Amino acid sequence: MRIVKRVLIGYALVAVSAVIAGLVVRRVVPEFGDESDDVVSLVAAMGGRSFAGRSDALRSVDAVACMGGIEIDLMQAQIVDGARLRLHAVMGGIQVTVPSGWRVTVVSRSVMGGVDNTMAPGTDAEAPLLVVEASAIMGGIDIRPGDKA
Numbered sequence: 001m002r003i004v005k006r007v008l009i010g011y012a013l014v015a016v017s018a019v020i021a022g023l024v025v026r027r028v029v030p031e032f033g034d035e036s037d038d039v040v041s042l043v044a045a046m047g048g049r050s051f052a053g054r055s056d057a058l059r060s061v062d063a064v065a066c067m068g069g070i071e072i073d074l075m076q077a078q079i080v081d082g083a084r085l086r087l088h089a090v091m092g093g094i095q096v097t098v099p100s101g102w103r104v105t106v107v108s109r110s111v112m113g114g115v116d117n118t119m120a121p122g123t124d125a126e127a128p129l130l131v132v133e134a135s136a137i138m139g140g141i142d143i144r145p146g147d148k149a
Contacts, residue, residue: 018067018091022046025066025090040065044068044092053077061085065092065139072096075146078128089113089139096132100145103129110136117143 022045033040035054042051042063051075053061057080063070069092072085087094093103097106098119108115113136134141 005044007077019046022067029064036073042070042072044070055079055096059083063094064090065090066090067092069093070095074098074130079130081129083128083130085130085134087132087134087141089134089136089141090137093140093142094134095142095144097144097146098130100147101127103127104132104143105129106132106134106143108132108134108136108141110134111138113137113141114137115141115143119145 003106011024026043026045029041031041031043034128035052038055038057039060040051040053040062042061043048044064045068049068050071056075056078057081058074058077060083061072063072063085063114065088067090072094075097085096087096101121101124103124104117104119106115107115115136132143
């Protein structure tokens with residue numbers, strides 16, 4: 001009986017710690033911009049979020065998913081050459097959909113998680129370049145091509 005009590009107390013402490021971590025992330029990381037802005041910051045802490053960029057000159061998107069998920073759709077956006085995505089997934093996930101004609105360079109770090117880039121290597125030197133800086137800690141980040149309509 002003692003062991004069951006200790007396990008339940010341990011589980012409760014982990015759950016409370018996770019909730020506190022999510023609340024801290026929500027307060028510490030700023031969130032700004034909307035779908036037509038050139039610079040955007042997104043946060044999903046213990047929840048989900050979708051973003052469909054429509055900017056004419058997107059320069060930067062910062063996204064933090066802490067025990068939550070973010071879907072980023074850039075199919076309607078135009079980027080400046082060298083635009084940056086800074087993605088951080090901590091026990092959560094981020095999925096990014098970009099036009100297949102873009103050149104995408106990914107620099108990633110992961111601990112007990114993963115970053116998956118299924119974009120074909122861009123050969124058109126005139127295509128816009130998107131630089132993705134991704135870190136996944138017990139989470140996942142997926143960069144994939146979308147269908148051009």
